Amino acid sequence: MAKRTTKSKSKGKSKSSTSKNSIIVVLLAVFIGFYLLEGGWQDWLGPTDSSSVTTQAGENEGRLRVIFLDVGQGASQLLISPTGKTMLIDAGNNDREQQMVDSLHAYGIDRLDIVIGTHPDADHIGGLDRVIDNFEVGAVYMPKIQSNTKTYESLLRSIKNKGLKVKTAQAGVRLDWDEEVSSEMVAPVTISDDTNNMSAVVRITYGNSSYLLTGDAERESEQAMLSSGRELQADVMLVGHHGSKSSTTLAFLKRVKPKYAVIQVGADNSYGHPKQAILDRLAKQKVEVYRNDLQGNIEIASDGMKYYITAER
Numbered sequence: 001m002a003k004r005t006t007k008s009k010s011k012g013k014s015k016s017s018t019s020k021n022s023i024i025v026v027l028l029a030v031f032i033g034f035y036l037l038e039g040g041w042q043d044w045l046g047p048t049d050s051s052s053v054t055t056q057a058g059e060n061e062g063r064l065r066v067i068f069l070d071v072g073q074g075a076s077q078l079l080i081s082p083t084g085k086t087m088l089i090d091a092g093n094n095d096r097e098q099q100m101v102d103s104l105h106a107y108g109i110d111r112l113d114i115v116i117g118t119h120p121d122a123d124h125i126g127g128l129d130r131v132i133d134n135f136e137v138g139a140v141y142m143p144k145i146q147s148n149t150k151t152y153e154s155l156l157r158s159i160k161n162k163g164l165k166v167k168t169a170q171a172g173v174r175l176d177w178d179e180e181v182s183s184e185m186v187a188p189v190t191i192s193d194d195t196n197n198m199s200a201v202v203r204i205t206y207g208n209s210s211y212l213l214t215g216d217a218e219r220e221s222e223q224a225m226l227s228s229g230r231e232l233q234a235d236v237m238l239v240g241h242h243g244s245k246s247s248t249t250l251a252f253l254k255r256v257k258p259k260y261a262v263i264q265v266g267a268d269n270s271y272g273h274p275k276q277a278i279l280d281r282l283a284k285q286k287v288e289v290y291r292n293d294l295q296g297n298i299e300i301a302s303d304g305m306k307y308y309i310t311a312e313r
């Protein structure tokens with residue numbers, strides 16, 4: 001009897017230890033499966049830890065990549081779609097145009113399907129003439145506002161030499177870019193004689209991810225976008241006009257509701273950009289801020305679910 005009890009106890013013990021072992025094995029399998037599926041801990045830890053994303057062959061597959069190029073005091077965003085389509089929004093100033101061309105080559109670009117000059121200011125379109133001269137270009141968009149600067153004239157000449165015609169950038173224009181990505185202009189909504197407020201603003205969505213690239217749109221344009229009733233929400237926002245006080249009004253920021261914001265600004269610029277008031281406003285709304293002057297090139301990619309943020313430094 002005692003023996004049987006012992007036996008049965010021992011049986012019971014062994015049964016419970018077997019089931020414990022199986023639980024551990026199952027947990028391990030789930031863990032390893034998850035690890036492999038997600039491409040390792042680094043990715044699993046999440047995109048907010050920018051320095052943790054490791055470079056792996058093919059890691060960009062199926063991702064929309066938005067790269068905020070460090071062009072000093074100016075702006076430029078390079079977009080690469082999940083199927084490899086390319087878009088360039090602005091190209092920095094004249095004095096950095098060779099760097100701009102080199103940068104595009106470094107990202108493996110030989111063709112730009114869409115080129116957008118958000119507005120005719122030199123810190124945005126300065127490098128565009130050289131880019132158009134050096135790359136195959138599908139379509140060029142610019143807002144309907146003229147400028148009599150040499151920079152602008154040089155850009156028009158490059159566009160003409162390529163046999164391209166400028167398409168009008170304005171709210172409501174849907175860009176024929178990538179089937180999986182929706183790209184729509186949400187500004188300029190109205191005609192203004194102020195170049196900044198004529199800035200083309202592009203909203204991009206891919207799966208659950210969203211981006212708003214604002215050019216130098218200021219208060220006037222932000223208000224027009226708000227009253228237009230168009231969808232403006234975006235997890236990733238380019239901070240308007242390099243973080244100037246004339247942009248990123250609280251009402252606009254609250255409507256866009258970004259999680260991440262990028263400020264394209266050069267170190268020691270004479271404008272005092274970005275303004276502390278704007279940095280404070282972003283901090284108060286709990287927006288995570290990235291800056292080209294501090295971090296070099298900044299990439300915020302998305303697989304439609306999660307963001308993968310990498311900075312040059």
Ligand SMILES: [Zn+2]
Nearest residue numbers: 121123216241
């Ligand atoms: Zn600017």
